[in-house]
Amino acid sequence: MNIAGLGIICTRGRGPSALCQALATGWVAPATVAVRGAAEDQLNVYAVPPEALSDKTLLAQARRADRFSRMAVLAAADALGDSGLASRVDKARVGVILATALGPHATTFNFLDGILDFGEAAASPTAFSHSVHNAANSYIAMTLGLRGPTLTVTHFHFAFHQAALLAQAWLKERRCDAVLVGVAEELGTVMEYASSRLLPPAADGRLKPFAFANSPETVPGEGSVFFLLTPETAGAAYGQLDVSLNQAPRVAEPRTALHLLDTFAVTRDESAYRTLLTPGLVAASYTPLFGSIMTGSAFHAAAAACMLKGQQRYACPVQDNPHQVPLCAETATGSLREVLCTRLDCSGRRADLRLTPQPW
Numbered sequence: 630m631n632i633a634g635l636g637i638i639c640t641r642g643r644g645p646s647a648l649c650q651a652l653a654t655g656w657v658a659p660a661t662v663a664v665r666g667a668a669e670d671q672l673n674v675y676a677v678p679p680e681a682l683s684d685k686t687l688l689a690q691a692r693r694a695d696r697f698s699r700m701a702v703l704a705a706a707d708a709l710g711d712s713g714l715a716s717r718v719d720k721a722r723v724g725v726i727l728a729t730a731l732g733p734h735a736t737t738f739n740f741l742d743g744i745l746d747f748g749e750a751a752a753s754p755t756a757f758s759h760s761v762h763n764a765a766n767s768y769i770a771m772t773l774g775l776r777g778p779t780l781t782v783t784h785f786h787f788a789f790h791q792a793a794l795l796a797q798a799w800l801k802e803r804r805c806d807a808v809l810v811g812v813a814e815e816l817g818t819v820m821e822y823a824s825s826r827l828l829p830p831a832a833d834g835r836l837k838p839f840a841f842a843n844s845p846e847t848v849p850g851e852g853s854v855f856f857l858l859t860p861e862t863a864g865a866a867y868g869q870l871d872v873s874l875n876q877a878p879r880v881a882e883p884r885t886a887l888h889l890l891d892t893f894a895v896t897r898d899e900s901a902y903r904t905l906l907t908p909g910l911v912a913a914s915y916t917p918l919f920g921s922i923m924t925g926s927a928f929h930a931a932a933a934a935c936m937l938k939g940q941q942r943y944a945c946p947v948q949d950n951p952h953q954v955p956l957c958a959e960t961a962t963g964s965l966r967e968v969l970c971t972r973l974d975c976s977g978r979r980a981d982l983r984l985t986p987q988p989w
Contacts, residue, residue, distance in 0.1 A: 636811070656835065656946035661674070665818075674816055675849070687772065705725065711857075718806060720775050728783075735820070765813060839914070846894060868984050868986050886968070888910045
């Protein structure tokens with residue numbers, strides 16, 4: 630599949646340029662939030678800044694949307710706009726697939742709080758309608774005027790991979806001419822509380838992907854990433870995306886390839902990632918830029934797409950390396966023919982995203 634456009638909302642801002650700037654700048658300290666009722670009353674988080682969600686023109690039709698939906702709408706709109714195809718594509722043949730692990734959980738818990746506080750008869754119908762996982766997709770379709778099929782995919786580890794495979798099927802079946810595929814996750818008070826109670830926090834705010842710890846430290850994050858996928862080269866042409874599940878894909882010549890370890894510190898044990906290292910293949914991980922996000926695979930894919938288009942490798946933002954992994958330690962321009970992004974779930978099953986440049 631061709632990546633024709635890219636949109637992203639993350640802690641470092643909005644758009645591919647903000648992502649490239651984050652990759653070039655490297656690690657910055659996270660923000661802190663107060664967590665009521667937790668043993669530690671302060672928690673490090675990578676939250677999306679309010680100014681990144683302040684597009685009143687684009688969100689005019691989504692003024693009732695919750696924060697989860699607003700992030701998804703902006704990222705999806707940016708992906709379509711970035712492609713340059715918005716005025717040329719048949720909007721009746723553009724599909725939308727949103728992948729998420731936890732969905733609009735902040736709105737869901739707000740609705741439940743309304744029932745507890747005011748009773749079923751007085752609970753907010755708006756909060757109820759927005760607690761449905763597919764609400765964000767509805768806002769995307771309505772705001773952008775898209776009339777193709779829409780679907781929401783939920784999974785704790787491989788939601789984005791499953792969504793991309795479904796998009797591939799839609800394109801092969803000619804059900805769609807293009808598909809907006811993306812992820813969205815948000816922070817909320819319940820998520821922050823659960824993280825502070827159940828997951829060991831990174832006291833210094835630094836995620837350490839190459840520690841391969843059996844109890845990794847976390848910094849919760851949030852954001853949204855969308856790709857406009859087409860069957861053939863079109864639009865901004867970031868490169869080709871292939872997905873494989875439970876099998877290792879072919880790797881290009883190590884000198885022209887980069888291996889992203891898609892750790893995100895929410896699984897109980899990340900020691901198995903050490904077994905994935907390929908001799909001679911330089912490894913990297915950009916999780917410390919956007920935080921522990923269960924659908925962070927899409928953020929790594931966005932980073933890979935930007936690197937392929939610009940033909941630039943970016944240094945790992947956190948280079949704590951007790952196991953002497955061959956890391957991408959410096960930012961450099963050069964030949965980059967493949968980026969492989971690998972994730973494991975709790976049972977050791979593997980999923981890979983393989984990104985390559987457009988064919989010559």
